[in-house]
Amino acid sequence: MKEHPQRIFNDKEQALLEEIMIHRRDVRGNHFLDTPISQESVNRIIEAALAAPSVGFSQPWEFVLIRDQKTKQAVKETFSEETARAAMQFTDEKQKEYIKLKLEGILEAPLNMAVFYKPADGPVLGQTSMPNMGKYSVVCAIQNMWLMARSLNIGMGWVSILDPEKVKQVLGAPEPNQLIGYLCFGYTDMFYNQPELELKKWDRKKLQKEVVIQEKYT
Template identity: 40%
Template sequence: MTDFSDDERAAVYRAIEERRDMRHFRPDPVDPETLQRLLEAAHRAPSVGYMQPWRFIRITDPDRREAIHALVEAERQRTADALDERRDEFLRLKVEGVRESGELLAAALMPDREGHIFGRRTLPEMDLASVACAIQNLWLAARAEGLGMGWVSLFDPEALRRELAIPEGGRPVALLCLGHVEAFYDRPMLEQEGWDRRRPLEELVHTEYWEG
């Protein structure tokens, strides 16, 4: 039995359906109270063994943004070279909004995670899965607030760790471009640009065992 109204349930599904990985932003600042609500939403995420491994770093210094943009651009070029025949197609894509977005956050795994065994003894990567849940919470809340967010993973983790003074053993896993947008994409951008397509759900759900 649910205690959500029909409209409330519809709003949840709408936020999921209309969430987009945004790359185009306006530079308008994000209201501080809204940002606080978004971070609270992230912090409500589930985590393995209740370890809450996420750490968020808000980047406000323009010079640091430029340094981070340089790291992203260097990895963008390396990724392009690794894509061989799709190199030029990839380089035509806009893959980040580090300079333009109203807010730039780094999401990181905390150091000293080895002591957290509950739920991680055979699957140590569940700490990363927990951070991903926090990012998704933030993403959906941002969409409900009318803000766009883009997840950038094009960087050398060790170089970004040093840039952000993350302690040894910690690990940056995402740059999150957050801010106002002119409009949300009608479809996921990489689908609009012909990079790939969304698979039908029936191809991805099996019963009893992995079929085919």
């Protein structure tokens, strides 16, 4: 069998990937435009997901594309319920800041996508000792979509303030499936040069020296 030469990337390509990663943003509803996303772009985003690594080449993902406003509204209702509950976890100034934040774009984004983990029927290579590896594989697929969307100048927001079981009911998902990500896609009127929560002083970006440990914890 003839071997194909391996793909080697040059400095310019490496720098471009770094730029895309650095400028990836979580886009909120107040910045989504109603401009439709072409099917070609949707296909490219999904193909990026399918190129993600998965434990034991299990590819344990399923993607539900949602454009119907009634379905979006039903998902938005569980967001509203969970947002009110989550606000109570913060106190004083943080709670006031939380309430002011626009944390999703479910109704505004032209395309919503629910990403599910579909458990395998039997054992999966590499997943027997760490059972959550299948779910981590789905997260890798989501990150791939985020980067591809950004390279297409399409915004993506990951909505995590949801009741996953209620979302499953809205979408009629099979019982074994687990919701990993609820995503909003759309063109945007702007991409922040820094993460929005960093700009709003919600928290600061950590430095390498704060998170990198050499050899072992002491």
